[in-house]
Amino acid sequence: MVFREPERGSGLAAAVFSLFLVALVVTTVYIFAAHIWPMPPAITHVGHWIDQQYRLTLWVTGIIFVLAQLTLAWMVFRYRDRGQKARFVRGSHVLEIVWTTATLVLFTTLGAMAVRAWAQVHFISPVPGALQVDVMAEQFTWNFRYPGPDGKFAPTAPIYYSDANGNPFGIDPSSKDTDDIVSPILVVPVGQEVVLHLESKDVIHDFYVRELRIKQDIVPGMNIPIHFTPLKIGEYHIMCAQLCGLGHNRMHSMMRVVSESDFQKWLKQQEAENQQ
Ligand SMILES: [Cu+2]
Structure with missing residues (x-):
C-alpha cells in the first residue's frame, strides 16, 4: 500500500x-x-x-x-x-x-x-381641502378622475366599466352628477397637496413616479390612498412598477405639475370638452 x-x-x-x-x-x-x-x-x-x-x-x-x-x-x-495542523475553535459567546x-x-x-x-x-392624513383624484389602473393604461366643478365624485359600479365608451371608471350613466373629468394624464397644481385614490380593475399594478419617491402597489378590490405635495413645475413619468402582463412595458402616463392658474385653465378646458 x-x-x-x-x-x-x-x-x-x-x-x-x-x-x-x-x-x-x-x-x-x-x-x-x-x-x-x-x-x-x-x-x-x-x-x-x-x-x-x-x-x-x-x-x-x-x-x-x-x-x-x-x-x-x-x-x-x-x-x-501552509501545511499546519487544523485547530478546532469553539467560538466566543x-x-x-x-x-x-x-x-x-x-x-x-x-x-x-x-x-x-x-x-x-x-399615517399622517392629508390636509382638508387637498385635491382629490381617483386613479384607475388596468392592463395597460392609466386613467385619472377629477370630481369636476361640483367637487363630488359621481357614483360608479363595475358593471358600467367601458373603455370603448370612454367610461373606464364605470360612472353610473343614470347619475345626475355628470361633470366628472376623466383624463389619461395626471395634471396637478404646484405646491398643493394631492390625494390619489389608487384602484385596479384587473391585476396588481404599481404607481411609480421617481421624482415623488413614491412606489405604491395597486390591488384589485382595494382603494389605496397616497398623498404628496409636488414643489416643482415640470413633466414626470408615471410608470407601472409591477410586472402586470405582456404590455407592462407600455403602461405609462405623465404627471404634469403646473401653476395654479394653468391648472384652473386645464380644468376649464376639460369641462368644456365634457359638455360637447
Ligand atoms: Cu401595470
Whole structure:
C-alpha cells in the first residue's frame, strides 16, 4: 500500500480568492460612488427626507460591507494552508452577543430615524381641502378622475366599466352628477397637496413616479390612498412598477405639475370638452 502525502500549500488559490474579493469591493464601491444611474432630483419634502435616509443607510452599510469584505480577504490569505495542523475553535459567546446587539441597535436606530418620512406618507392624513383624484389602473393604461366643478365624485359600479365608451371608471350613466373629468394624464397644481385614490380593475399594478419617491402597489378590490405635495413645475413619468402582463412595458402616463392658474385653465378646458 502506498501512502500519498496530501498536497500542501494553497498560496495561489488563497491569493486569487483574496484578490477577487478586493476587486468585488472596489467595483461595488465604484458603482455607488460614481452615480452611474442617478435618480432624478426629488420634488417633494418627503422625497428629500427619503433621499437623506437612503444616503445615511448606504454610508453605514457601505462602510461595514467594505470592512467586512476586506477583513475576509485578508483572513483568507493570512490563514491559507501552509501545511499546519487544523485547530478546532469553539467560538466566543461574548463576540456573538456583541455583534448581535450591535446589529439590533444599528437597524433599530436607522428604522427610528426613517419614521418621520414613513409616517408622513402612511399615517399622517392629508390636509382638508387637498385635491382629490381617483386613479384607475388596468392592463395597460392609466386613467385619472377629477370630481369636476361640483367637487363630488359621481357614483360608479363595475358593471358600467367601458373603455370603448370612454367610461373606464364605470360612472353610473343614470347619475345626475355628470361633470366628472376623466383624463389619461395626471395634471396637478404646484405646491398643493394631492390625494390619489389608487384602484385596479384587473391585476396588481404599481404607481411609480421617481421624482415623488413614491412606489405604491395597486390591488384589485382595494382603494389605496397616497398623498404628496409636488414643489416643482415640470413633466414626470408615471410608470407601472409591477410586472402586470405582456404590455407592462407600455403602461405609462405623465404627471404634469403646473401653476395654479394653468391648472384652473386645464380644468376649464376639460369641462368644456365634457359638455360637447
Ligand atoms: Cu401595470
